[in-house]
Amino acid sequence: MECNCNSSLGPFSSTYWSRTVLFPDWAYKPAWSPGSRQVQLWHFLLELLGRGEGGAITWGSEWGEFVIRDPERLAKLWGERKGKPHMNYDKLSRALRYYYNKRILHKTKGKRFTYRFNFSKLILVNYPSLPTCPQNTPSAPFSVFPSQLSFYNSSIDRASLNPSPFPRYIQSKGRFPSFLGHLPQGLTYQSSPPCHQSAPPFSSANL
DNA sequence: ATCGGAAGCC
DNA sequence: GGCTTCCGAT
Numbered sequence: 001m002e003c004n005c006n007s008s009l010g011p012f013s014s015t016y017w018s019r020t021v022l023f024p025d026w027a028y029k030p031a032w033s034p035g036s037r038q039v040q041l042w043h044f045l046l047e048l049l050g051r052g053e054g055g056a057i058t059w060g061s062e063w064g065e066f067v068i069r070d071p072e073r074l075a076k077l078w079g080e081r082k083g084k085p086h087m088n089y090d091k092l093s094r095a096l097r098y099y100y101n102k103r104i105l106h107k108t109k110g111k112r113f114t115y116r117f118n119f120s121k122l123i124l125v126n127y128p129s130l131p132t133c134p135q136n137t138p139s140a141p142f143s144v145f146p147s148q149l150s151f152y153n154s155s156i157d158r159a160s161l162n163p164s165p166f167p168r169y170i171q172s173k174g175r176f177p178s179f180l181g182h183l184p185q186g187l188t189y190q191s192s193p194p195c196h197q198s199a200p201p202f203s204s205a206n207l
Numbered sequence: 208a209t210c211g212g213a214a215g216c217c
Numbered sequence: 218g219g220c221t222t223c224c225g226a227t
Contacts, residue, residue: 040219084221095220097210112208 041095042104044081060114068113
């Protein structure tokens with residue numbers, strides 16, 4: 001039941017633990033805080049989405065989907081953050097397109113200025129060497145998925161995961177990642193703790 | 208509007 | 218590596 005996941009965290013020693021949902025603290029630490037890397041575009045988007053800022057970008061109707069309501073204004077905000085005064089939507093959207101291959105984002109085809117986050121990938125993509133559990137890890141990926149969503153099933157996910165570095169997990173506790181606090185409400189999330197085969201779904205309302 | 212190659216920057 | 222810049226193609 002208990003595992004050694006927290007015994008060799010190394011660079012992740014500041015990770016927090018809980019029974020429920022598991023995040024490394026980068027997921028809710030401001031990316032521009034001291035000691036962190038420069039802000040990445042997807043951090044920035046989640047930040048704006050989380051703050052419900054201004055309406056340049058808003059959540060869409062589907063899980064993880066967002067709509068850029070004012071492309072040039074979003075580009076200006078991004079340019080200000082990065083010190084690129086000539087940023088525009090053409091360039092910003094190129095950066096978004098580079099996320100397709102990384103599986104961080106993909107395009108909602110047919111919907112103008114609409115993209116979708118691949119939340120399950122964010123951690124795996126950016127932290128390929130998270131500590132592993134000594135026991136077998138569950139086949140399900142790190143998850144903060146709405147358990148009732150049908151479009152995201154485990155077979156799709158397995159296909160999307162790289163064959164070799166098996167999905168690894170890390171737990172966090174305490175503060176909930178800020179961007180998740182602003183995800184669409186009324187959904188039930190399910191977690192996959194690193195060393196347990198399953199965990200009961202819990203409601204976001206209990207967080 | 209959207210895509211993705213190519214080159215450049217840090 | 219993660220964009221930024223530019224641009225021809227769809």
